[in-house]
Amino acid sequence: MFGLTALELARIQFGFTISFHIIFPAITIGLASYLTVLEGLWLWKKDVVYLELYRFWSQIFAVTFAMGVVSGLVMAYQFGTNWSHYSAFAGSITGPLLTNEVLTAFFLEAGFLGVMLFGWKKVGPGLHFFSTMMVATGTLISATWILASNSWMQTPQGFEIIDGRVVPVDWLKVIFNPSFPYRLVHMTVAAYLATALIVGASGAWHLLKKRDTPAVRTMLSMAMWMVLIVAPVQIAVGDAHGLMTREHQPAKIAAIEGHWQNQPGASVPLILFGWPDMTAETTRYALEVPHLGSLVLTHSWNGQIAGLKDFAPEDRPDSTIVFWTFRVMVGLGFLMVLLGFWSLWVRWHKVLFESRNFLRFALIMGPAGLIAILAGWMTTEIGRQPWVVYGVMRTSDAVSNHSALELSVTLILFIVLYTAVFGTGIRYLLKLVAKGPGPLDGHFPEPSPETGRPARPLSAVPDRLDTPIILGSERR
Amino acid sequence: MGIDLPVIWALIIAFGLMMYVVMDGFDLGIGILFPFIHDRIDRDTMMNTVAPVWDGNETWLVLGGAALMGAFPLAYSVLLSALYLPLFFMLVGLILRGVAFEFRFKADEAHRPIWDKAFISGSYLATFCQGVAIGAFINGFSLSGTTYTGGGLDWLTPFSVFTGIGLITAYALLGSTWLIMKTEGALQSRFKSMTRPITLAVLIAIAIVSLWTPAEHRDIAARWFSFPNIIVFSPVPVLVVITTFAIQHVIKKETHAAPFFFALLLLFLGYTGLAISLWPNIIPPSISIREAAAPPQSMGFILVSALFVIPFILGYTAMSYYVFRGKVKAGESYH
Numbered sequence: 001m002f003g004l005t006a007l008e009l010a011r012i013q014f015g016f017t018i019s020f021h022i023i024f025p026a027i028t029i030g031l032a033s034y035l036t037v038l039e040g041l042w043l044w045k046k047d048v049v050y051l052e053l054y055r056f057w058s059q060i061f062a063v064t065f066a067m068g069v070v071s072g073l074v075m076a077y078q079f080g081t082n083w084s085h086y087s088a089f090a091g092s093i094t095g096p097l098l099t100n101e102v103l104t105a106f107f108l109e110a111g112f113l114g115v116m117l118f119g120w121k122k123v124g125p126g127l128h129f130f131s132t133m134m135v136a137t138g139t140l141i142s143a144t145w146i147l148a149s150n151s152w153m154q155t156p157q158g159f160e161i162i163d164g165r166v167v168p169v170d171w172l173k174v175i176f177n178p179s180f181p182y183r184l185v186h187m188t189v190a191a192y193l194a195t196a197l198i199v200g201a202s203g204a205w206h207l208l209k210k211r212d213t214p215a216v217r218t219m220l221s222m223a224m225w226m227v228l229i230v231a232p233v234q235i236a237v238g239d240a241h242g243l244m245t246r247e248h249q250p251a252k253i254a255a256i257e258g259h260w261q262n263q264p265g266a267s268v269p270l271i272l273f274g275w276p277d278m279t280a281e282t283t284r285y286a287l288e289v290p291h292l293g294s295l296v297l298t299h300s301w302n303g304q305i306a307g308l309k310d311f312a313p314e315d316r317p318d319s320t321i322v323f324w325t326f327r328v329m330v331g332l333g334f335l336m337v338l339l340g341f342w343s344l345w346v347r348w349h350k351v352l353f354e355s356r357n358f359l360r361f362a363l364i365m366g367p368a369g370l371i372a373i374l375a376g377w378m379t380t381e382i383g384r385q386p387w388v389v390y391g392v393m394r395t396s397d398a399v400s401n402h403s404a405l406e407l408s409v410t411l412i413l414f415i416v417l418y419t420a421v422f423g424t425g426i427r428y429l430l431k432l433v434a435k436g437p438g439p440l441d442g443h444f445p446e447p448s449p450e451t452g453r454p455a456r457p458l459s460a461v462p463d464r465l466d467t468p469i470i471l472g473s474e475r476r
Numbered sequence: 477m478g479i480d481l482p483v484i485w486a487l488i489i490a491f492g493l494m495m496y497v498v499m500d501g502f503d504l505g506i507g508i509l510f511p512f513i514h515d516r517i518d519r520d521t522m523m524n525t526v527a528p529v530w531d532g533n534e535t536w537l538v539l540g541g542a543a544l545m546g547a548f549p550l551a552y553s554v555l556l557s558a559l560y561l562p563l564f565f566m567l568v569g570l571i572l573r574g575v576a577f578e579f580r581f582k583a584d585e586a587h588r589p590i591w592d593k594a595f596i597s598g599s600y601l602a603t604f605c606q607g608v609a610i611g612a613f614i615n616g617f618s619l620s621g622t623t624y625t626g627g628g629l630d631w632l633t634p635f636s637v638f639t640g641i642g643l644i645t646a647y648a649l650l651g652s653t654w655l656i657m658k659t660e661g662a663l664q665s666r667f668k669s670m671t672r673p674i675t676l677a678v679l680i681a682i683a684i685v686s687l688w689t690p691a692e693h694r695d696i697a698a699r700w701f702s703f704p705n706i707i708v709f710s711p712v713p714v715l716v717v718i719t720t721f722a723i724q725h726v727i728k729k730e731t732h733a734a735p736f737f738f739a740l741l742l743l744f745l746g747y748t749g750l751a752i753s754l755w756p757n758i759i760p761p762s763i764s765i766r767e768a769a770a771p772p773q774s775m776g777f778i779l780v781s782a783l784f785v786i787p788f789i790l791g792y793t794a795m796s797y798y799v800f801r802g803k804v805k806a807g808e809s810y811h
Contacts, residue, residue: 070574073534074567076541080556081563087556088622091549092774099546099778103785106535167771400557406628410564417568421575428582 009407010082010399013414015381017074019374020418024068026373029143029188030195031061032136035116037222039132043125052215056437057199060429062117067425071418076102082407086388086398090166093159093174094149101145108138140188147187151180153389154380155248161392178248182241183380189234190376193336194369196226200339201366202433204359215437217353220362224352228340235333239296246297249390250306252383255319256326257293258283261307268293268305273327276319281309283319315386322383329375332368339365481775485547486758486765488782489540494747496536498650498740503530505651507573507599508644510592512670518663519592521806523577525658528800530577532793534570539789546778550768551758554624558617559609562631566605573598600644607643611636614689614753616761622768635688642681646743649674649723653735656727660803668727671735679720682746686713689753695761696753709752716745 004012035058042050079087079094087094115123115131123131158173159166168174203220206213246253254260258276259268260283270292274283294303308316339361346355384390388398503526513519545552556563576594583591612631617624652674655667690697700709719742726734756764769775 066578070571073538073570076538077556077563077567079545080541080552081560082557084553084557084624087545087553088550091545091552092770095542095546095549095552095770096774096778099542100781102538102542103778103781106539106789107785162771168773168777171773171777400560401624402557402560403628406561410561413564413568417571421571424575424579428579 004404006402006404006407007396007399009404009411010402011395013407013411014078014082015378016411017071017078017414017418019377020422021068021071021075022373022377023370024064024071025139025143026191026194026370027064027198028061028068029139029191030193030198031057031064032132032139033192034195034199035061036129036132036136039129043129049214049218052437052439053219056215058117059432063425063429063432065113067422071422082400082402083388083398084400086393088165089393089398090153090389093152093166093168096168097145097149097152097175101142101149104138104141104145108135108142112138143188143191144184147184148175148177148180151183152177154183154384155179156389156392166389166392179241179244182237182244186234186237186241186376187373189230189237190369190373193227193230193234194373196223196230197336197339197365197367197369198433199223200227201363202436204362205366205434206436207353208356208359208363211436212353213437219437221347221352224340224343224347224362227336228344231333231336231340235337238330238333242297243299246305249384251308251311251315252317252322252380253297254306254308254311255317255322255383256379257297257305258286258319258323259293259305259307261309262304265302266304267291267302268297270296271323274323276323278316278318278320283323317383317385322379325375325378325382329372329379332372332375335365336368336372481772481779482547482765482769484779485543485769485775486756488786489543489547490751492536492540492543494744496533496540497747498743499533499536500530501647501743502526502650502654502736503533504573504599504603505647505649505654507595507651508603508648509651509655509667509670510596510599513663513666516588517806521659521663521804522655523580525655525804527577529793529796530574532796534574535789537570543778543782547770547775548758548765548768549770549774550622550763551765554617554619554622554759554763555613558624558626559612559631560628562605562609562612566602566609569598569600569602569605571598573602603644603647604640607640608632608636610643610750611639613760614639614750615692617759619759619762622763635692638681638688639685642678642685645674645677645681646746649678649739650736650743653723653739656731657733657736658804660805663806668731671727672724675720675723678742679716682716682742686749693753693761699753712745712749712752716742716749719745 035054038050038054038057041047042054076098079091079098112131112134115128116135119128119131152174155178157177158170159168161167199219200223203216203223206216207220242253255276257268258271258274260281262268267290269288269290271283272287272289274286276283291301293305294300297303297305308319342358342361343352346352346358352358386394386396388395506522506526510519510522513522541552544555572594576591576598580588580591580595608631611633615633615635618626618630649671652667652671656664656671659667690700699705719738723735723738723742726738754760756766758765758768
């Protein structure tokens with residue numbers, strides 16, 4: 001297909017299915033913690049607004065969780081079907097880490113999700129709050145296992161290679177590998193930030209539509225505090241992540257910066273924009289800021305970083321792609337900081353809920369967190385190339401021996417299926433968000449005692465899928 | 477170390493897969509029987525009988541995949557890549573029916589038939605692909621050492637197509653007997669009359685597979701037909717015949733749960749037969765569970781988590797089946 005090789009098609013297929021998947025857990029991680037905060041505030045302040053918001057966002061959580069489970073099913077098989085040589089080589093490390101993730105997720109689903117979604121009238125407020133906290137903790141533990149597995153592929157340690165296979169020697173070293181703490185914090189904060197932007201955007205949308213209720217105001221306000229505090233934190237975390245990467249994966253940093261070679265004794269400029277050309281070994285149309293590269297990457301005025309030419313051509317990641325995915329992520333990050341400070345400004349002037357320009361900006365920024373997450377993952381994964389386990393196994397040695405034809409057919413079917421299935425799901429989510437938090441009518445989703453009908457994620461949402469929601473007329 | 481990790485993990489995975497086959501078996505069976513029931517209310521009732529439990533059933537499939545990778549990475553890599561297309565289409569089928577399941581209840585009258593079709597085709601596709609995968613698994617894989625050397629379509633043989641069709645009849649039996657247990661009145665009578673030919677079809681399918689397999693594989697024939705194995709293993713085929721007749725017998729009278737439990741027994745016997753044929757190989761025809769096992773550091777590490785979590789999953793599963801026991805009446809709403 002399009003002259004792509006089987007390896008490229010396998011990579012596109014994995015990238016496509018995992019990109020679709022990551023969106024849902026990211027929202028789940030953020031919302032679970034947000035719900036914990038909302039329930040805590042409700043128990044503490046007894047303000048019904050928090051309960052309304054809890055009910056509203058727990059519906060979104062339920063749908064997102066269900067879609068995460070469905071798209072995750074595919075991921076459990078991709079490593080074996082498409083990357084069989086990788087699985088045979090390193091499955092003894094990746095396998096147990098992913099098995100633990102699955103077990104954690106099921107433990108959580110089995111025990112506490114049901115109570116959280118349907119147990120309002122069955123258990124006391126303390127136990128219900130505990131369940132919500134356990135669900136939030138569970139999402140974080142799941143993320144920990146997945147990121148330990150990914151980080152080990154980026155900065156592997158704690159293993160030996162015996163008879164051509166990886167054997168774990170020290171699990172603590174495997175899990176707490178050098179990039180793991182940075183990646184865990186960076187991704188968790190990213191999930192929180194992305195969720196805050198979604199919550200904020202939905203609040204802004206309702207205010208722009210003149211649906212000004214205490215619940216809508218509260219969610220916009222909470223989200224903007226979160227963005228104000230967390231967006232700058234994320235930039236600091238990202239900076240630390242970058243310094244770690246410079247040490248352990250210098251080729252990735254060189255590709256991200258489009259930096260080809262050092263002049264003796266000269267500082268490294270920061271290339272704001274440009275077009276890295278892999279064949280000409282130069283970055284065209286570069287717009288440079290002198291010394292800034294040294295400052296950012298080495299925290300010194302004249303420090304140097306490795307250039308791409310320090311690495312053999314077959315060991316270089318594709319600079320053209322990661323140069324840009326990185327800039328998309330960072331650019332969005334700075335826009336998030338801007339949104340945070342703008343919110344502080346309008347809050348100061350007591351027009352947080354009225355300033356239409358601010359609200360429009362908050363609305364546009366709704367998907368920014370998710371886009372930044374995808375761009376960030378592309379940067380780190382494509383930047384790891386040509387290695388699947390950095391410095392240990394090449395991606396070209398990891399791929400299964402499927403033909404380009406097979407992979408083209410399955411890729412096209414994946415695209416069609418995902419568009420249909422998750423397109424419907426996302427449309428449905430947007431409808432739920434558009435409906436907004438409603439006043440409590442004393443009704444919580446629960447399995448009705450007479451019929452004993454189901455207690456599962458999607459039963460938490462009452463809306464019919466194809467009924468158009470007439471905006472504004474629903475509520476009063 | 478005193479404990480035999482590869483055997484323990486082989487048993488855990490075999491148990492997980494059996495849980496999957498019997499539990500997702502009856503809810504896939506409902507999709508297989510869907511085309512024979514046209515009334516909307518009846519269809520709603522059928523779906524409501526599994527609505528509370530079906531996604532929990534698929535838990536076992538994810539657990540099986542992940543545990544296979546953790547405990548037997550070599551088997552995971554060879555089996556999954558050799559069975560790439562059937563497993564891919566199985567996932568397509570499972571996603572289609574899973575989503576159709578949820579959205580069907582949320583769709584209006586105009587869109588419901590689309591989700592019904594997705595539910596039916598997803599159920600058939602997933603079941604057929606699982607059956608094909610089992611057939612290809614029995615046939616074995618071309619290996620050079622521990623590397624798969626076969627092509628992308630090696631799994632497609634007359635035998636594997638037959639096991640694909642065979643599994644459709646087996647799941648249809650689980651589905652129809654499940655529905656005898658969970659429904660009443662006219663609808664239950666219809667499933668009773670359907671169960672007779674389905675049971676016969678399953679028996680014929682088992683018989684053909686039982687003859688076809690040893691005819692093509694000399695080592696499997698040797699295992700079953702040598703002395704004293706032929707006596708030790710003889711209860712398996714004998715019980716299969718007895719169980720089939722037991723189902724045919726009990727559905728003549730007033731009955732509820734009995735046919736389903738006989739159907740479970742039948743599936744369990746088939747599964748046992750498969751295990752007898754292939755043990756101790758995890759990648760037929762030549763790689764055993766010991767050769768494919770991960771290092772003990774890996775197997776021990778996940779055994780701790782598995783022993784902690786699996787009892788919880790079992791307890792929760794048992795509880796949800798207990799809570800949702802009894803008949804589902806027509807018109808009982810999903811929400």
